[in-house]
Amino acid sequence: MYHPALKTPLCDMLGIEYPILQAGMGFVARGPLAGAVSAAGGLGCIGAGTMTPKELAAEIAIVRGMTDKPFAVDLLFATAGGKSAQMFSSDTQALIEVVFNEKVPVLVSGLGDPGPIVPECHAAGMKVLSLTGSTRNAVRLAASGVDAVIAQGYDGGGHTGSVGTMTLLPSVMDAVDIPVLAAGGLADGRGLAASLAFGAIGVWMGTRFIATPEAWGHDNYKNRIVEIGDSDTIRTKCFSGKPCRMISNDTTKAWETPEMQARLKPFPHQTRNVIEWLGADPYMAGRRDGQTDIGALAAGQSSALIHEVKPAGDIVRDIMAEATRALERLSGKAAMAR
Numbered sequence: 001m002y003h004p005a006l007k008t009p010l011c012d013m014l015g016i017e018y019p020i021l022q023a024g025m026g027f028v029a030r031g032p033l034a035g036a037v038s039a040a041g042g043l044g045c046i047g048a049g050t051m052t053p054k055e056l057a058a059e060i061a062i063v064r065g066m067t068d069k070p071f072a073v074d075l076l077f078a079t080a081g082g083k084s085a086q087m088f089s090s091d092t093q094a095l096i097e098v099v100f101n102e103k104v105p106v107l108v109s110g111l112g113d114p115g116p117i118v119p120e121c122h123a124a125g126m127k128v129l130s131l132t133g134s135t136r137n138a139v140r141l142a143a144s145g146v147d148a149v150i151a152q153g154y155d156g157g158g159h160t161g162s163v164g165t166m167t168l169l170p171s172v173m174d175a176v177d178i179p180v181l182a183a184g185g186l187a188d189g190r191g192l193a194a195s196l197a198f199g200a201i202g203v204w205m206g207t208r209f210i211a212t213p214e215a216w217g218h219d220n221y222k223n224r225i226v227e228i229g230d231s232d233t234i235r236t237k238c239f240s241g242k243p244c245r246m247i248s249n250d251t252t253k254a255w256e257t258p259e260m261q262a263r264l265k266p267f268p269h270q271t272r273n274v275i276e277w278l279g280a281d282p283y284m285a286g287r288r289d290g291q292t293d294i295g296a297l298a299a300g301q302s303s304a305l306i307h308e309v310k311p312a313g314d315i316v317r318d319i320m321a322e323a324t325r326a327l328e329r330l331s332g333k334a335a336m337a338r
């Protein structure tokens, strides 16, 4: 029996049992992971930003073959800053079409502002959540009509802003009047309980769900997350041109020198630049081939809290049980033991 405080408004909003969302992660979060998390009562999410429309449709079919519970798709809405939906790139437009055709229950924007399509999403019965790394951007997203924002702090894996989760979360909550979820540096039930204490309605966790059999990626990547501690990731521009938290390795170290910093190109041109320098695609080298010494391995500081690769459904249940213990401790119903 889980603590009643864990039944949050997010559960009603999305039609899920537990306020745990598995983050959309490029390459890593595909149908098998999203399906496992949703089947366990959380909300699984397909990280579709780098997929083709055909690939996305196939991953959605995998989720639907595993569960009839709600799930999400995460897209990147980078635009030229325009106000019309036509301003999204043709690749993004094609993915949006799949999301509508497939009647995906929840759309998440990992980057940019989905504002132009929010009314259409709502008319189709879809909920829209948006990631933000700053309070100013959260205000902009709230004005675009999204249903909730996900405040992702500096600690998180992948592209991050410069504000830590402990400050960003309450700051965003003070600035917007829509619900807020917490992300970045959260990997267990203590993080969920703390997020709810801040006033968040749920959590969005990425790195914790990489270390699962269901995540797409080489075992070396997953095992490296289990091995490393809190100082073994770095926020680097070396793979994409934008600050991105990755596992520190020979490639990230090489690009820290002043000479290499001078060679950095802006997003998205740095990707081609680093491929030419390395003589290989670092994303494939790391995630697909397991070359942890040179590859691009996004992971958060929360790697320090991850001690084993385990099934995604067990993670959801363990987080709920641990959050229950944490909340009972706070309300004096359990001994103060850790």
Ligand SMILES: Cc1cc2nc3c(=O)[nH]c(=O)nc-3n(C[C@H](O)[C@H](O)[C@H](O)COP(=O)(O)O)c2cc1C
Pocket (backbone or CB within 6 Å): 023, 024, 025, 026, 028, 047, 048, 049, 074, 109, 110, 111, 131, 152, 155, 156, 157, 158, 159, 183, 184, 185, 186, 204, 205, 206, 207, 208, 297, 298, 299, 300, 301, 302
């Ligand atoms: C491997 C990896 C890939 C990611 N790719 C995306 C992405 O495509 N879209 C997105 O919205 N966020 C992406 N993120 C960020 C996550 O959505 C999430 O905000 C982050 O993982 C939260 O921090 P945590 O890793 O400490 O849980 C990625 C994160 C990781 C670790």
